[in-house]
Amino acid sequence: MNVIEAENLSKTFRVKRKEKGLQGSLKAIFHPQTEAVHAVDRISFTVEEGEMLAFIGPNGAGKSTTIKMLTGILYPDDGAVKVLGIDPSKKRKQLAYQIGTVFGQKEQLWTHLTPYDNFRFFGAIYDLPDAEAEARIRELSEIFELDAFINTPVRSLSLGQRIRCELAASLIHKPRVLFLDEPTIGLDPVVKENIRSLIKQMNKELHTTIFLTSHDVGDIEKLCKRIVIVNNGKIVLDDSMTHLKYHYLNKKIVELKLHEEAVLPQLAGITVLKQNGGHVKLEVDTGIMKINDALRHIDAENMVDINISNIPLENIIMEIYKAEGSSLKRGPLDGNHLKKEGL
Amino acid sequence: MSTAVKNELRVCMLSVKYNIMREMLNKVTFLTNILFMALNNATFIVQWVILFSLREDIGGYALRDVMLLWGLAASTFGLAHILFARAFSLPDLIINGKLDAYLVLPKNVLLSVLTSQTSVSAIGDLLYGLVILCVFSLSIGRFFLFVLFTVTGAVIYTAFALLMGSLSFWFVRAEMFAGHMTSSMVSFATYPDGIFKGAVKFLLYLVIPVGMAIYQPVHIMMDFNAGRLLAVLGYTLLLSAAAVFVFYRGLRRYSSSNLMEARG
Known part of the structure; x- marks a missing residue:
């Protein structure tokens, strides 16, 4: 009712x-x-x-x-x-x-x-x-x-x-x-x-x-x-x-700590957000590339620490605020509106 | 009396009671506010005693009549500000969107708004009016008339403030005009109507309702006339109905804001 x-x-x-x-x-x-x-x-x-x-x-x-x-x-x-x-x-x-x-x-x-x-x-x-x-x-x-x-x-x-x-x-x-x-x-x-x-x-x-x-x-x-x-x-x-x-969380943030600075792969689905020496922050679009596949491109021997997280709901909402309303209403959400700012 | 009306009145009385309880939190301030307001009013007695030592008659009034006028004006002002003080700051509620808190409650908006504030010093005004009556012209009949006219005067005064305040639903910055109009009613109420002639007299009966709130009641107390009494009662009802009508018409234009204060 x-x-x-x-x-x-x-x-x-x-x-x-x-x-x-x-x-x-x-x-x-x-x-x-x-x-x-x-x-x-x-x-x-x-x-x-x-x-x-x-x-x-x-x-x-x-x-x-x-x-x-x-x-x-x-x-x-x-x-x-x-x-x-x-x-x-x-x-x-x-x-x-x-x-x-x-x-x-x-x-x-x-x-x-x-x-x-x-x-x-x-x-x-x-x-x-x-x-x-x-x-x-x-x-x-x-x-x-x-x-x-x-x-x-x-x-x-x-x-x-x-x-x-x-x-x-x-x-x-x-x-x-x-x-x-x-x-x-x-x-x-x-x-x-x-x-x-x-x-x-x-x-x-x-x-x-x-x-x-x-x-x-x-x-x-x-x-x-x-x-x-x-x-x-x-x-x-x-x-x-x-x-x-489900529809918005198809992007993951991968934070890596490496022994020494490495050249990162330029592949579709991986975006380098930040690189400071051995500290690297990547965005992986799991719609294009699986996390597993993305990690294969990084030398495991060189890896000290890794953290994989979702994009915060706050950022999703912020992005929806910015987006054009009519196209989003009840429509399929592909998550491609998400930008890198603030991630 | 229907249960709904009883419940409305119960909430209004509780509201006034809690307002007074709030003011009583600081006992010294509470008592000095009342006392000094009464003393402030009393200083005007000296002014009138001096004036009447120079002339026996001012605008058809003797000293005793002027005191009656003052007493009624003070008690009318006092009662209106004890029960319905918020009527006099209505533009603030309208302009700053503070009516929201009353609109979400299942009670009459207007009554809830009017009774949501109390002026403590107004208790001094009310007491002063009663003391003046007792000192200068007490009789049983006059006492009952005085009480009745205090009520009708307070209702007229509140209704006038409500009418003027409701202009803020339509006009920006109407609060200054409303303030001038209501305060002019108090100013005129403390002078004998006999000193006003022509257009001013017309103004005092038809634009600023001091004629029916104060002057006519004083004349009735000085020389009883049933027809005039009925006219005062009828006028009180008419003006109140007009004020309520205008308030509710205006309420449809209320645009709210992001502020909400119920008891401030």
């Missing part, structure tokens, strides 16, 4: 334009000029119940605008959207009872209150009877291990503890869809991992649909099975994480 259905969703903002300097400012008073910016341009997608979806893109790609239209914050200019069968722009309040939002960079809690008082406030917002709110707080406190600081004012909590409280507060009403915007931003690796496993647990036990936006590849890789990439207001890729990796 689809919990989110977006069809030709569009949003255009009119942005003021002015020429530089004071003269430009004066001119803009009498002849204001605006330009239409298509923040979201006819995007269509669906999300199934219980799915964990990464909705990512570079800054200004249109992902926040899309989420805001899905949650009823913004009215679409065109197209149709249904979340849990509800049109967010028409029945925002009704929808809000069934969705949750967590914005990693933005506090939703009252900082002078304790997490417990905050949860009671959110319980009141979602019309939970006192007994039900209490039971839910106990349950969430157990899942998120909040007991140690549930009666400490939020302003005195560490960032990791605060994010756990933000997550718990957004779940007080058992939302069916949870929108997470950079939930692990600014957290240390241990806390990040902790938050990710909590999100996974939530998805598994409560079957909550997760709609995640993040610039942290770790979040995307460890949580989501499907990835939607937006750029310039359009969906440039909508694919499963496995499929994405």
Whole structure:
């Protein structure tokens, strides 16, 4: 069952334009000029119940605008959207009872209150009877291990503890869809991992649909099975994480440490990225040449150490951001778009 | 009262309560803010006592009437800023995209926004207004009217701020205009309406709603008139409805931003 259905969703903002300097400012008073910016341009997608979806893109790609239209914050200019069968722009309040939002960079809690008082406030917002709110707080406190600081004012909590409280507060009403915007931003690796496993647990036990936006590849890789990439207001890729990796990871990075400098073979499928004395970095296109065959061209006696790695997902995503969107959407991904920069 | 309305009011009251609790974190600042606002208002009594020592009548008002006017203006301003302080900084929320936090919650956006901030010094204004009433012209009937007009005045004042603030949905830099308009309402509210003539009087009843928020209520308290009372109540409802309508029309143009602050 689809919990989110977006069809030709569009949003255009009119942005003021002015020429530089004071003269430009004066001119803009009498002849204001605006330009239409298509923040979201006819995007269509669906999300199934219980799915964990990464909705990512570079800054200004249109992902926040899309989420805001899905949650009823913004009215679409065109197209149709249904979340849990509800049109967010028409029945925002009704929808809000069934969705949750967590914005990693933005506090939703009252900082002078304790997490417990905050949860009671959110319980009141979602019309939970006192007994039900209490039971839910106990349950969430157990899942998120909040007991140690549930009666400490939020302003005195560490960032990791605060994010756990933000997550718990957004779940007080058992939302069916949870929108997470950079939930692990600014957290240390241990806390990040902790938050990710909590999100996974939530998805598994409560079957909550997760709609995640993040610039942290770790979040995307460890949580989501499907990835939607937006750029310039359009969906440039909508694919499963496995499929994405399979098609893009046909290039390997081979780092070699040699006894002495060697002349490297000039063969199709092997690109020398860097050579500094005995230290060599190669890129092998396994679509053209197998790793095994590539290594045969290097004198094994001269080899001190070897490291073979995949191209980081971060680089793959960066490359997709740069690529022309339409040719990538649901099309075969041959990985040839990958460039050497940053490898 | 329906459960939905009860729940809305419960959340609004909780919001105001938590706002006041936040301000009470520093007890000294909390109390001095209230006390000094009341004292600040009290300094104007001296000014009016001096003026009335020179003339017996200013714009048809005696000293007692001017004090009543001041008291009502202060309590009206106070109540509006205790309950609905955010109405007066609405352009900031609109321009900087800070309405998002209220739009994702299953409650009335407008009520949630209005009650999301409290001005502590406004408690001083409200108390000052009540003290002035008690000192200068207390009677049981006048007390009840004073309380009623404090409520209608606060609603009119908030609705006017909401109307002016909502202009920011349409116009860039409308916040300065909105600020001037709402502060002019306070300025005019502290002078007897008898000193204003012609176009200015027209302005004070039809453009800046100080006439129905303060002047008419003071006249009713001085000389009760049921027709005028109904007119004030009707005007309060009409202006509120207009402000709510304009706010929601504007909300459709809201363009958000990447900021989100709910309780700042």
